[in-house]
Amino acid sequence: MQAKPLTATLKKYHQLRRDVIKYLYFHKSLTITELSKLIHKSVPIVTSAVMDLIAEGYVLESALSKSTGGRRAVMYLINPAKKRFLVSVAMDQLVTRVVIYDLLNNVRQGSASLSFTLTENPEDIEILIKFLKGYLQQSNIPVEEILGIGIGMPGFINTKQGINYTFFKLKNNGSLRNHLSKELGLPVFIDNDSSLTALAELRFGAGQNLKEVLVVNVGWGSGLGMIINGSLFRGHSGFAGEFSHIPLSQTNKLCSCGKRGCLEVDTSLLVLVERAEKEIANGVSSRLEALFKDKSKLPGDHFLVAARDGDPLAVSILSEAAFLIGKGIATLIHIMNPELIVVAGRGAIAGKILMAPIQQAMNEFCISRIADQTTIVVSDLADTAELLGAAILIVENCQFN
Amino acid sequence: MQAKPLTATLKKYHQLRRDVIKYLYFHKSLTITELSKLIHKSVPIVTSAVMDLIAEGYVLESALSKSTGGRRAVMYLINPAKKRFLVSVAMDQLVTRVVIYDLLNNVRQGSASLSFTLTENPEDIEILIKFLKGYLQQSNIPVEEILGIGIGMPGFINTKQGINYTFFKLKNNGSLRNHLSKELGLPVFIDNDSSLTALAELRFGAGQNLKEVLVVNVGWGSGLGMIINGSLFRGHSGFAGEFSHIPLSQTNKLCSCGKRGCLEVDTSLLVLVERAEKEIANGVSSRLEALFKDKSKLPGDHFLVAARDGDPLAVSILSEAAFLIGKGIATLIHIMNPELIVVAGRGAIAGKILMAPIQQAMNEFCISRIADQTTIVVSDLADTAELLGAAILIVENCQFN
DNA sequence: ACAATCTTAGTAAAAAATTTATTAATGAAG
C-alpha cells in the first residue's frame, strides 16, 4: 500500500493542531473559546483538536478559569510531561549562542557560546556545525524529542529557501538550511536576527497583542524587525528592515556596504568603541580605559555598561549616535505609523542613556500628531530576545510529532 | 413583523456577492474558477452567487474563455445594461474635480472642477456640498442608481470614522463622512488622496497583481500610498505614508508643519515655482516667464510642462528636487523592500526629467542587492488615478442594491 | 484523420465546518 498524498482535509487538520500548540505555547494557558478566537475556527472543531492533543499527551486540562460573569471555562495548557525541545541559536557578527528550551520556555540545557566572527568564508559553516553537534551530543536528548533547530543570524536571508546571501554561502548556491538539516539530522529554520528579535517582542515582550510594532535592534549595526498586521513583515524579497543603511548621516564617511552617508557609519557600536579609543589615546580620561583592558568581555559591552553607569565619555559618544538613531526612528514613524517601537538588542543595556537623545530627536523631527500615536520603550527581554525568537521560529514552522 | 438582525449566514452571503461584483469590476471579465481563487471560496458557492447576480441583472454571461488546454470556461462580466453609477471626487490643496463613472469605468457624466484652496475654515464644507449638489442635480441621475460618493482629499484621515483631522473639521468633532452623507442623501466614503492613488495603481495601473507596491504622489507635497500584502496599508492610526515630512533636507528651512528639514521644504511644487520666479526676477531667461502670465492654468502645471519640454531653468530646479525625492525613495526601499515603486501625481507629467535624478539618487544611496529587487516606473494613469481610486473606494465599501 | 490521453470546467454526492439552538454552570440582584 503506497503513501497517500495528503488530502486537503488532513492538511487542514494538521494546521489546526499546530495552531493549538502554538497559541498554548505563546499564552501558557487558554480556554477553548479563546483558542477559537485566536485561530479563527469554530468552537466544536477546536474542541475536537484539543481532545486529540490530550489523547496524545501534548495538552493537559487544568483548573477552571476565573469567572468572567458566567459559567467558568476549562483551561488547557501544554503538558509539561511531554518531552519536546527547541534548540535556539542566536548569532551576531561576533558571538554565537545556543540554548535548549522546552515548550514552557524553561531552559532544558544551559546556554553555550562561541566567539565566532562571521566572514564570507565557507569554512564558517563547518565551525557552526561542529559547535552545534558537540552541544547537542553533550545534551543527551534523544533526537525524536527535539522539534527543530532555530537559528537567527545577520545577513540578507531568504527564509523560503533557507539561504543567507551574506554569510554561510554554499559553493553551489544551495540552501544553508537544507545543508544544516542534513548534517545535523534535525529540522532547521533560519531567519534574520532582527526579525527574530521582533518576533520575541511580539509574542513574549512589549508587543504582545499589538498589530504594528517596529523593533530596532541596536548593536554592531542597527537592524529593524517589523511587525505589520500582527505578523512579521519581510518585504517583497525578504530584505525589508535594512535600517542600518538608510541615508541619514551628515558625514561623508564610507560605509562597509560601499555607500556613503549610511546611518551605520555613525551609530555602529564598533564605530563608537573606536571613537572612544581615539579620545582616550588623545588623553581624555574615562573608566573605559581600564575596562577595555579586560578582554573577557567585548569592548562594545564594556562601552555600553560604562554608558549605562554614567561614564561621561561613553555617554557623550553614545548620545550623539542615539540622536541619529532617533532621527532614523522619526523617519520610520512618519512612514509606518506604528503603535509601538521597541529599542532592543545589545544597545538596550544602556537603557535610559539611549532613550533620552532618541526622544529628543523625535521631538525635533516628528509631527507631533503622528508621534503621539507611537509609544517607544526599551526592551526588557535583553539578550534572550533573539534566542526566544529562534524558539518561536521553530514552533511556528515545525511538525509536532 | 420586525426587522431581523442580520444572521452570520446572511452577512457572509452579502460579502460574497460584493466580492463577485468587486472582482468583475477590477478584471472586466472572469470565469467561475478565477473568481473562486480571487475570493478564496469554493467553486459551488461562487457559482450560486454568480447565478443570483445574473438573475438580478447585475452580471452577464459572455463568450467562452480562450482555451488553456482543457474545456473552455464561461466568462462573466458586469451587465452594462444595469444602471449603477459611482461619483468620484478628487481633491488636492488647490483643485477639486468630480466625475461619474459606471461599473465599467466609462465616464457617465463628464468631469467638473472647482478652484478651491483648502483651509481650516469650516465654511469649506458648505462650498463642497454646494458644488457636489449642483453637479449631481445637473447629471439627472436618479439617486437609487448612484452607489455612492468617493472622495479623496489631503490630510490625516480616519477612514473608519470618516473624519479628516486636517481639513473640513466639524464644530463638534463629528464625522465629515456622515455629515456629507446626510446632506447629499447618498453613501459617502472618504480617504487620503495618496492612498486612493495607490489603490488605482494597484487595481488599474502598474501595480496590478503585485503585493508590495509604494506609490509616491509628487505634487504640492509628496504623498505616499502603500500597498502591503496586496492591500492598502494605513498604519496603526491611519497616518502611515507621511513621506513629505521625513527629515532629509540638508537646508534648515522651516516647514509648514512647524519642523525643520522636512523633505517637503525642498521638493514641494509650490517651492519650486517660487524658486523659478525668483530666478526670473533675477534676470534668468526662461519660457516660464511667459507661461506664468497665463492664469488659466496653475503655475505648478506650467512649471511641470516646461520641465517636460526641456526648459533649462525648470529642468535644473526640478532635477535638484527630484534627487532629494530619490534619496527619500532610497530610504523607502531599504525599509520596505517593495516590488514596485510608482511615481504618480501631478509630478508624473514631467516623466523622464523626474526619473533621471531619482535613479541617480538610488544608485548613490541604495545597496544594489536591495535596489535590484525594486522596479521603479512613472504612472501612466496620470491625473485620473485619484478619481479611479475614489471609484474603487466606493466599490470596495458600498452596498450593491 | 482519429483514437487515446491529457487538461480544465462544471456538477453531484459526500464529508467537514460553521452556525444556531439548547443545556449547563456561575455570579449578581432583588
Add this chain to the structure above:
DNA sequence: CTTCATTAATAAATTTTTTACTAAGATTGT
C-alpha cells in the same frame, strides 16, 4: 433563595468545502 443575566459546552441544523464524477475541448501519436 429565587430569578435573571452571562458565559461555556454540547447537540442539532445548516452551510460550505471537498472529493468524485462527468463534460468539453486540446494535444499527441499512429
